[in-house]
Amino acid sequence: MKWVYIEDISQYVNQEIEIRGWVYNKRSSGKVRFLLVRDGTGIIQGTIFSPEKDFPLFKIFDELTQESSIIVRGRVREEKRAPGGYELEISEIEVIQIAQDYPITPKEHSVPFLMEHRHLWLRSQKQHAILQIRAETVRAIRDFFDGRGFRLMDTPILTPSACEGTTTLFETTYFDQKAYLSQSGQLYNEATAAAFGKVYCFGPTFRAEKSKTRRHLIEFWMVEPEVAFATLEDIIELGQDLVMFILERVLDRRKKDFEVLERDTAPLEKITKPFPRVTYDQAVKLLQEKGSKIIYGDDFGAPEETLLSEIFDRPVCVTHFPAKIKAFYMQPDSERSDLALGVDFLASEGYGEIIGGGQRIHDLELLERRIKEFNLPQEAYEWYVDLRRYGTFPHSGFGLGLERTVAWLCKLPHIRETIPFPRLLYKIYP
Ligand code: 4AD
Numbered sequence: 064m065k066w067v068y069i070e071d072i073s074q075y076v077n078q079e080i081e082i083r084g085w086v087y088n089k090r091s092s093g094k095v096r097f098l099l100v101r102d103g104t105g106i107i108q109g110t111i112f113s114p115e116k117d118f119p120l121f122k123i124f125d126e127l128t129q130e131s132s133i134i135v136r137g138r139v140r141e142e143k144r145a146p147g148g149y150e151l152e153i154s155e156i157e158v159i160q161i162a163q164d165y166p167i168t169p170k171e172h173s174v175p176f177l178m179e180h181r182h183l184w185l186r187s188q189k190q191h192a193i194l195q196i197r198a199e200t201v202r203a204i205r206d207f208f209d210g211r212g213f214r215l216m217d218t219p220i221l222t223p224s225a226c227e228g229t230t231t232l233f234e235t236t237y238f239d240q241k242a243y244l245s246q247s248g249q250l251y252n253e254a255t256a257a258a259f260g261k262v263y264c265f266g267p268t269f270r271a272e273k274s275k276t277r278r279h280l281i282e283f284w285m286v287e288p289e290v291a292f293a294t295l296e297d298i299i300e301l302g303q304d305l306v307m308f309i310l311e312r313v314l315d316r317r318k319k320d321f322e323v324l325e326r327d328t329a330p331l332e333k334i335t336k337p338f339p340r341v342t343y344d345q346a347v348k349l350l351q352e353k354g355s356k357i358i359y360g361d362d363f364g365a366p367e368e369t370l371l372s373e374i375f376d377r378p379v380c381v382t383h384f385p386a387k388i389k390a391f392y393m394q395p396d397s398e399r400s401d402l403a404l405g406v407d408f409l410a411s412e413g414y415g416e417i418i419g420g421g422q423r424i425h426d427l428e429l430l431e432r433r434i435k436e437f438n439l440p441q442e443a444y445e446w447y448v449d450l451r452r453y454g455t456f457p458h459s460g461f462g463l464g465l466e467r468t469v470a471w472l473c474k475l476p477h478i479r480e481t482i483p484f485p486r487l488l489y490k491i492y493p
């Protein structure tokens with residue numbers, strides 16, 4: 064008999080097929096037994112009918128417990144009333160294992176309990192829907208950049224230097240040297256951009272951030288485009304196009320998952336280009352008007368970002384930050400050198416920063432000065448400075464955080480459910 068996945072079931076109406084999966088739920092009603100089976104691609108209702116009380120299949124059915132692994136065989140029927148629209152008339156059940164005392168029952172569990180059982184929690188419908196949306200977002204990102212002639216460049220994870228400040232580095236040893244887990248592929252992509260024009264990297268990045276907020280992960284995925292000869296304006300345009308592409312794609316392809324999550328997608332459907340723009344100066348004024356105690360020159364924390372992004376019904380781009388609160392590589396504004404040509408995209412509905420980026424310093428002397436001012440070890444950055452010695456070029460790029468984006472799309476209260484196995488402050492199990 065042919066092994067079929069539930070997501071393809073519509074192609075097998077009136078045929079005898081086999082499904083391999085796990086017991087999701089079961090119930091009986093008179094002469095019928097209903098068995099909900101999931102196989103990772105969906106859930107199907109199986110039925111067993113018999114007027115005889117001691118029908119052999121009923122006996123097997125009675126032994127089945129939640130998450131028991133089974134192979135079921137039978138005929139596919141169209142059935143409007145069944146969840147998913149199809150039903151399997153079961154003729155055979157092969158038990159692989161009867162699962163004993165599956166810890167996650169349909170009752171409510173606390174989040175710490177579920178996190179301890181993350182390896183099992185992934186099987187439940189909401190977690191499944193979130194990770195489907197994550198996978199679709201990844202596909203959209205790749206299609207977007209590949210479709211626009213960007214070259215994928217895989218940047219290293221073990222690095223000798225910091226990109227985003229030295230306070231959040233994960234230190235390790237590299238034979239007889241010190242090394243760090245990458246905070247960002249950006250510096251390397253500034254080199255590959257000179258070799259390929261427009262590039263992107265997409266991989267895990269690490270921040271030993273001692274922050275326990277609903278938007279921080281220790282290990283998270285970031286996609287980072289870098290474009291030779293692009294300005295801040297060009298990169299803002301690119302970021303908007305990327306966000307719109309992702310939105311359109313997931314809204315089009317993952318409707319069912321949003322329904323499972325009970326996510327009202329209307330606010331996402333309304334989003335159009337161009338996104339509103341504010342400078343840091345304007346943002347501080349807006350925040351103060353809203354009652355924030357922010358002082359000019361301070362960086363935005365989560366509360367400020369939330370407040371700002373609640374003002375707009377679309378993602379908002381904040382630009383021209385005080386250079387002091389931004390990374391060493393940021394190009395200063397030509398008229399006000401105390402301002403950096405950086406941009407943060409704050410997602411709507413209070414979600415805060417999903418993109419950070421901007422224009423990079425391309426002047427050799429200025430970059431050398433910044434490296435000194437930030438007390439960075441010059442030897443580790445020699446190769447990076449070389450890019451300003453041999454055919455320097457204005458260039459810009461950004462990083463979009465995958466998990467932040469998925470948390471926003473799904474409207475989740477916390478980022479921890481957007482990645483299969485989140486790494487959180489002090490927590491590495493499972
Ligand atoms: O703003 P960040 O720190 O920028 C960079 O790393 C640049 N080097 C990127 C570049 O220009 N190529 O991080 C970029 C994005 C943030 O906007 C956020 O979405 C995400 O990465 N991010 C995090 N996501 C989850 N947990 C954390 N701890 C994150 N830190 C940053």
Ligand code: MG
Pocket residue numbers: 407416418419
């Ligand atoms: Mg940032």
